[in-house]
Amino acid sequence: MPLLDPGARREYLEPAAVILAGVLAVVVFGLFMHARANSGGQSGEPDPIAVPTTTADQIPIPLPSASLPPSVVPVDAISIERVPVAGIVDLAAEGTIDWVHWGEQGRFSLERDAGGEFAILEGTPTAPRVRHTSSPQRFTWRGGEPMAKTSGVTSGINTCGAGNGFTVTAPAGTGRNVLTVYVGAIRARGDIRIKLSTGGEPVTDILENREPTMTTAAYVISYQASGTGKISVEWITGATFDDKCGGVSLQAATLS
Incomplete structure (x- = not known):
């Protein structure tokens, strides 16, 4: 079979590259959705940003300063x-x-x-x-x-x-x-x-x-x-x- 000249090769290769890029995009998107399904995602909305939480026993509670009770002053x-x-x-x-x-x-x-x-x-x-x-x-x-x-x-x-x-x-x-x-x-x-x-x-x-x-x-x-x-x-x-x-x-x- 005779070899194609460079111009002919570009004519065939460029459409093949576009098709291959589309196939790869579909595969990547499928893998991404599969990963979301396994992680519990049910909708197309993005995951909420995780906010660190603090439990009640970790919250510092201000305590009143220790003081002596007021002395009782006798009355006349x-x-x-x-x-x-x-x-x-x-x-x-x-x-x-x-x-x-x-x-x-x-x-x-x-x-x-x-x-x-x-x-x-x-x-x-x-x-x-x-x-x-x-x-x-x-x-x-x-x-x-x-x-x-x-x-x-x-x-x-x-x-x-x-x-x-x-x-x-x-x-x-x-x-x-x-x-x-x-x-x-x-x-x-x-x-x-x-x-x-x-x-x-x-x-x-x-x-x-x-x-x-x-x-x-x-x-x-x-x-x-x-x-x-x-x-x-x-x-x-x-x-x-x-x-x-x-x-x-x-x-x-x-x-x-």
């Missing part, structure tokens, strides 16, 4: 209870911090706890001031000064006339304390007023007795201050029902 608070006086009052047992008795050795005498360090104090006395032995209750103590002990006394101090009375003070702080004051009234109205030096509202009460015999009561005063200070108890004759000597009396006090 007073509560009182007026109770009947027991037949026998053991001052040494009740007054774990301090105790005081008035009047056993005279109208200006104070019999007190030798180890109490003068926590309970009396304010400036007002006139008149009279020793009495009219208490229907008896007061006992041990470890006292200047009287070391007693099995029971009925003494105290008394004042006459409206406006006259007594003042008792004790330390106050952020801890809770109890001050018990043993008082009385003879033909008079006794007015009590209790106040903390650190603030708060005063607390008041009255004890009235129109009879010639003494009526007694114990004021149990529970208190707590917002700082260091003192509590003051004023026991004053608010009114008298006797022109001679109607007034209030003071027998003892304890602090615990």
